[in-house]
Structure formats: C-alpha cells, structure tokens
Amino acid sequence: MPVDPHLLRTFVAVIEHRSFSAAAQGLGYTQSAVSQHIAALESDLGTQLVERRPVGPTVAGERLMEHARPLLLRLDAARADIARLQQVRPARLTVACAPATLTPALTKALAHVRATTPALAVAVRVRGRDDAVREVLTGAADVALVDGVAAPSDPLPLPDAGPMTTLAVAEEPLALLLPADHPLARRRSLRLPDLADAHWLDAPELAVPLGQLRAVARSDGFAPHVTYDGTDIRGLAALVASGHGLAALPLPSTTGLPGTAAVRIGAPRLVHRTEVVHPRTPTSAVRALVAALNG
Amino acid sequence: MPVDPHLLRTFVAVIEHRSFSAAAQGLGYTQSAVSQHIAALESDLGTQLVERRPVGPTVAGERLMEHARPLLLRLDAARADIARLQQVRPARLTVACAPATLTPALTKALAHVRATTPALAVAVRVRGRDDAVREVLTGAADVALVDGVAAPSDPLPLPDAGPMTTLAVAEEPLALLLPADHPLARRRSLRLPDLADAHWLDAPELAVPLGQLRAVARSDGFAPHVTYDGTDIRGLAALVASGHGLAALPLPSTTGLPGTAAVRIGAPRLVHRTEVVHPRTPTSAVRALVAALNG
DNA sequence: ATCATCCATTAGCGATACTGATGCCCGTGG
DNA sequence: CCACGGGCATCAGTATCGCTAATGGATGAT
Numbered sequence: 001m002p003v004d005p006h007l008l009r010t011f012v013a014v015i016e017h018r019s020f021s022a023a024a025q026g027l028g029y030t031q032s033a034v035s036q037h038i039a040a041l042e043s044d045l046g047t048q049l050v051e052r053r054p055v056g057p058t059v060a061g062e063r064l065m066e067h068a069r070p071l072l073l074r075l076d077a078a079r080a081d082i083a084r085l086q087q088v089r090p091a092r093l094t095v096a097c098a099p100a101t102l103t104p105a106l107t108k109a110l111a112h113v114r115a116t117t118p119a120l121a122v123a124v125r126v127r128g129r130d131d132a133v134r135e136v137l138t139g140a141a142d143v144a145l146v147d148g149v150a151a152p153s154d155p156l157p158l159p160d161a162g163p164m165t166t167l168a169v170a171e172e173p174l175a176l177l178l179p180a181d182h183p184l185a186r187r188r189s190l191r192l193p194d195l196a197d198a199h200w201l202d203a204p205e206l207a208v209p210l211g212q213l214r215a216v217a218r219s220d221g222f223a224p225h226v227t228y229d230g231t232d233i234r235g236l237a238a239l240v241a242s243g244h245g246l247a248a249l250p251l252p253s254t255t256g257l258p259g260t261a262a263v264r265i266g267a268p269r270l271v272h273r274t275e276v277v278h279p280r281t282p283t284s285a286v287r288a289l290v291a292a293l294n295g
Numbered sequence: 296m297p298v299d300p301h302l303l304r305t306f307v308a309v310i311e312h313r314s315f316s317a318a319a320q321g322l323g324y325t326q327s328a329v330s331q332h333i334a335a336l337e338s339d340l341g342t343q344l345v346e347r348r349p350v351g352p353t354v355a356g357e358r359l360m361e362h363a364r365p366l367l368l369r370l371d372a373a374r375a376d377i378a379r380l381q382q383v384r385p386a387r388l389t390v391a392c393a394p395a396t397l398t399p400a401l402t403k404a405l406a407h408v409r410a411t412t413p414a415l416a417v418a419v420r421v422r423g424r425d426d427a428v429r430e431v432l433t434g435a436a437d438v439a440l441v442d443g444v445a446a447p448s449d450p451l452p453l454p455d456a457g458p459m460t461t462l463a464v465a466e467e468p469l470a471l472l473l474p475a476d477h478p479l480a481r482r483r484s485l486r487l488p489d490l491a492d493a494h495w496l497d498a499p500e501l502a503v504p505l506g507q508l509r510a511v512a513r514s515d516g517f518a519p520h521v522t523y524d525g526t527d528i529r530g531l532a533a534l535v536a537s538g539h540g541l542a543a544l545p546l547p548s549t550t551g552l553p554g555t556a557a558v559r560i561g562a563p564r565l566v567h568r569t570e571v572v573h574p575r576t577p578t579s580a581v582r583a584l585v586a587a588l589n590g
Numbered sequence: 591a592t593c594a595t596c597c598a599t600t601a602g603c604g605a606t607a608c609t610g611a612t613g614c615c616c617g618t619g620g
Numbered sequence: 621c622c623a624c625g626g627g628c629a630t631c632a633g634t635a636t637c638g639c640t641a642a643t644g645g646a647t648g649a650t
Contacts, residue, residue, distance in 0.1 A: 005370075030608075036630090046377075066457075074365070076297060327640070331638075
C-alpha cells in the first residue's frame with residue numbers, strides 16, 4: 001500500500017511553512033485537518049516526521065522531503081502529459097529559459113517563429129534550471145532552454161520526472177574569467193582541479209553555478225567567496241577585474257570584457273552546454289522553434 | 296490535485312492482466328470496484344485510457360503507463376527509505392545481482408564478509424538489471440550489483456526513483472564474440488556502428504542486451520536474429536561458433552571459448568561496467584561487502 | 591439461437607475525511 | 621510566579637467516498 005500523496009502534500013506544506021496552521025491556510029484546510037494528516041502519515045510510516053514547537057522536520061522527515069518533492073512533481077507531470085495529448089490548440093508558445101540561455105540565438109529563433117506564424121501568443125519566462133524543466137513537465141511551459149556544464153556530448157543531468165525529449169542546441173568551450181593582470185591570465189589553458197581552492201565568485205544567473213563545478217570536478221572546493229546576484233555580465237566582469245574572484249563562463253560570452261582575460265579550461269574536458277527540453281509530443285510551434293534554433 | 300495512486304495501481308493491473316476481472320482478483324477487489332476505479336481515473340483525466348473488448352491501453356493509456364510504473368515504484372521507495380532509518384538489525388545481507396555480475400569477485404567478497412561476521416544471513420537473488428535496482432529501492436534487497444555498457448567512467452543509466460549510492464566496481468573493455476573463421480576475426484578492433492545490420496544473438500542473461508547497444512550506438516539496428524535464454528556461456532559460444540550470430544561481451548569472459556574469436560570494440564569508446572547500488576544509509580554488512588569488492 | 595463471459599451500473603452500507611469546538615501545552619510578558 | 625495567548629492535539633458529528641453485492645447489457649463462441 002503506497003504512501004498517500006495527499007498526506008505528502010500537506011507534509012511538504014507544513015515543513016515549508018514551519019507551521020501547521022499556516023500550512024492549513026495555504027492548502028485551504030482547517031488546522032485540525034492538517035494535524036490529522038500529519039498524524040496519519042506518521043502512524044502510517046511508523047515514525048515521527050515533524051518536530052513540534054518549533055515545527056520542523058525530524059531526520060526521517062528530512063528524508064521523506066527528498067522523496068516528496070519529486071513524487072508530487074511526477075504526479076503533476078503525469079496529469080499534464082495526458083492533458084497535452086488532448087489539447088489541439090497550438091496557438092501558444094511559452095518558453096521557460098534559464099537566464100544564460102536568453103541569447104541572440106534564442107531571440108532570433110523566436111523572431112523567426114513569430115514571423116512565420118503571426119497569430120502565435122509567445123511568452124518567455126526566465127526560471128532556474130530545475131524550475132524551467134518543471135514547468136515543461138507540468139505543462140506550464142511548452143519548451144525549456146537550460147544550460148550547464150557537462151563532458152563533451154554528454155547530456156545535462158536533469159531531474160528525471162517523466163518522459164521528455166532533450167536536444168543540444170549549443171556546446172561551447174568553458175573559460176575562466178580572471179583579472180587581466182592575474183598571474184594565470186597568460187596561460188593557454190588551465191586545469192580546473194588546481195583552482196578548487198581559489199577565490200570564486202558565485203554568479204548563478206550568469207556564470208556556471210559553483211555547485212555544478214563541484215559536481216563535475218567531484219571536489220569539495222569551489223566555495224563561494226563573493227556572490228553576485230545580478231544578470232549584467234559587465235557588472236560581473238567589473239568584480240572579476242578588481243580581484244573579487246574568478247568565474248567560469250562559456251568562452252563566447254567572455255569577449256570584450258574590459259579589465260579581464262579569459263583562459264580556456266583544458267582539464268577536465270568540459271563544455272558549457274545548452275539544451276532544449278520539450279514534451280515527447282511537442283506542439284507545432286515548439287517544433288518550429290527547435291528547427292529555428294538548429295538552423 | 297494529484298493523480299490518485301490507488302487508481303493508478305489498479306490501472307496498471309488492468310493493463311497487465313488485459314482484463315478487469317483478472318485485475319480485480321489480483322488486487323483483492325471485486326470487478327465492480329475495478330470498473331469504478333478506471334471510470335474515476337478516466338473522468339479525472341478527461342480521456343479514455345482503456346480500450347474494452349479487448350481490454351488494452353489507448354494512446355493516452357500507454358502514456359500514462361510510462362508514468363505509473365516509476366511513480367508507484369517511487370512511492371514504495373519512499374516508504375522503504377523511511378523504514379530503513381528505523382530498523383537496527385543488520386544481521387541480514389540480501390544481494391540482488393544481475394546475472395553477469397555473479398562473478399568470482401563477488402563470491403569471494405561474499406565469502407570474506409561471511410568469514411568476518413559469521414552470524415550474517417546472506418541471500419543472493421539473481422534479477423534483471425532494473426528489478427535488482429528496484430529491490431534495493433523497495434527494501435527487498437540491501438544491495439544490488441548491476442552491469443551494462445557505458446562510455447568509460449560514465450555511470451550506468453539507472454532508473455531514478457530516489458536517492459541511492461552507486462559505485463563502480465569493475466570496468467572492462469567490450470569485445471565482439473564471433474566465429475573463429477569469420478572474415479573479421481583477425482581484426483585488431485571493430486567499429487560498432489558498422490555492425491548494426493549484422494546478425495545478432497540476443498543473450499540478455501549473458502551478453503550485452505541488444506537494446507543497450509541500440510541505445511548507446513543511437514541506432515535502430517541490432518535486431519535480434521536468434522535469442523538465447525540460457526545462462527551458460529559455452530552454449531552461447533557454440534551458437535556463435537556455428538554462425539548463428541554475434542554477441543557483445545566483456546572481454547575477460549571471452550577467453551577460452553572454443554571455435555570463437557573475440558575482437559575488441561574500438562569505437563565508439565565503450566566499456567562493460569559493473570556497479571554496486573545501495574541505499575544512502577547502507578547497513579554495516581553492505582559497507583563490508585563494498586569494501587571487500589574494492590579491496 | 592443459446593449460452594457464457596466480461597464489463598457497466600446501481601443500491602446500500604461501512605469507512606473516511608473533513609469541520610467546528612474544545613482541551614492542553616508551552617513560551618511570553620507583566 | 622502567574623496569567624495570557626498562540627498553536628497543536630483531540631473529539632464529536634456529518635457528508636462524502638469507496639467498497640460489495642446484485643443486476644443489466646453487450647459481445648463472441650458453440
């Protein structure tokens with residue numbers, strides 16, 4: 001007998017709100033119902049999941065949270081996937097894209113699609129990588145563009161919450177952005193593991209998030225020294241130029257940044273990769289966009 | 296509001312049994328209940344999912360099946376994961392292993408573990424690759440050994456149904472087994488894509504399943520010509536020697552097979568890989584086994 | 591044509607899952 | 621130290637849900 005997802009949903013809400021009553025309000029239940037839900041879940045699994053006063057997950061509860069999110073996502077993805085089969089209205093094109101993927105290539109492809117099918121309602125929403133994929137899975141978006149680092153011609157490690165199609169649209173060498181007068185600036189290429197303990201700038205919106213570097217380099221280093229939340233690459237370049245830290249970027253976007261130098265990352269063999277993600281049965285508008293991106 | 300997994304489970308049963316009444320019996324329901332479940336699911340998703348007379352999935356139903364299996368698995372995995380946190384009895388070691396992973400290395404490691412902890416109840420069960428992983432996720436086994444082909448140092452593509460730890464224990468070159476008098480038998484190495492249209496023997500218990508070759512070579516070829524269901528490698532060798540077809544095997548297991556020759560597969564760069572899979576919080580017995588496998 | 595099989599439908603009943611009211615515990619302020 | 625208040629637990633009541641049993645209807649076989 002499987003875990004009841006209804007209970008799981010309120011469990012997630014309770015943990016997120018750190019409160020039974022707030023969760024109840026958020027879900028449209030009474031506080032009593034939420035309390036009963038948690039009690040039922042705990043009795044079902046035979047352990048305490050929630051610490052009360054203050055409200056928070058126990059160890060088992062934290063473990064359950066790791067299952068709950070992807071489970072609820074997949075449940076929604078299943079419904080969205082079936083719903084997609086029935087609809088026949090391709091007069092909409094919603095693109096969820098990670099910040100760094102909103103490139104001239106994309107805007108040009110969008111322009112091309114709009115030119116050929118003028119009645120199309122196009123929407124672009126910028127999301128984090130996982131959120132973008134999630135929107136495709138739940139039907140909130142028709143197609144996503146995501147980026148990340150991977151070994152050459154390897155697919156990006158995306159959350160696996162259902163059947164979907166991914167297609168690489170770009171693969172660029174990875175470069176390290178550093179001050180022009182940095183001792184390493186003249187090198188032809190650099191080895192990433194040697195830089196694990198350098199001062200890093202975490203600019204998740206613009207550069208490769210340090211978490212990803214850590215994952216591909218299988219290292220514990222790459223600790224963020226300064227975090228940059230902006231989306232303007234010249235601001236990032238200014239920080240790098242003045243010595244606040246290094247950043248890993250796709251090579252093409254490093255050209256012409258004053259005060260900085262870009263050096264290719266030679267080892268391990270890594271690329272910055274951009275992929276389109278769409279449902280297995282894309283709408284005609286999505287197909288057109290994908291074709292435009294590749295053509 | 297998420298899809299009800301209870302309904303999902305009877306949906307899967309109906310599709311598998313190709314019958315409402317048989318599914319009802321299997322689930323311990325009345326036929327009426329099953330009929331109502333399917334009706335509820337169809338009304339919830341707004342489409343017909345099951346074709347009646349004869350009973351089978353519609354297009355939407357087939358799509359739903361692709362979600363249903365992993366979902367139910369993950370639901371069980373969540374429960375098993377929490378249950379593992381509570382139990383403190385490591386006096387059991389159940390190993391689920393794919394047929395080709397039951398090697399001297401494994402038996403030796405098992406012997407070592409049994410020698411150091413004599414009271415341990417050891418069980419070995421041979422399963423298909425996905426089933427072995429499933430048993431670990433649902434708690435039916437403590438650890439799994441699975442094999443498959445992948446690019447060198449790439450992980451195997453395993454079903455992602457929850458947090459688990461995988462660790463490579465062996466990586467061997469891949470070889471093509473062919474008759475000793477085959478025109479290609481003298482070659483130093485072979486390219487896999489050139490062989491897509493050859494006559495292949497499918498021996499999923501022993502050799503690399505053709506489906507995996509198809510996946511890694513991204514080809515539509517590798518159609519099974521003859522299927523071999525046995526687990527005896529000499530029987531497979533006899534079939535290969537008499538020209539019934541080719542088979543891909545890890546190089547070490549091809550030595551000393553009469554009437555056959557083994558040629559390394561040079562491109563694409565592939566290896567036969569063996570991995571241990573265990574829960575993120577392994578029992579001490581599992582840790583001992585993993586240590587013995589690596590030491 | 592008759593029957594057997596299998597799925598759909600309906601009525602009824604027991605279980606479930608909410609709400610609303612109340613109780614209890616703990617942290618807080620006087 | 622005590623009174624208060626916020627917040628979770630508990631309980632009773634009720635409406636709904638989900639099951640079984642019985643029946644009906646369609647389809648295919650003999």
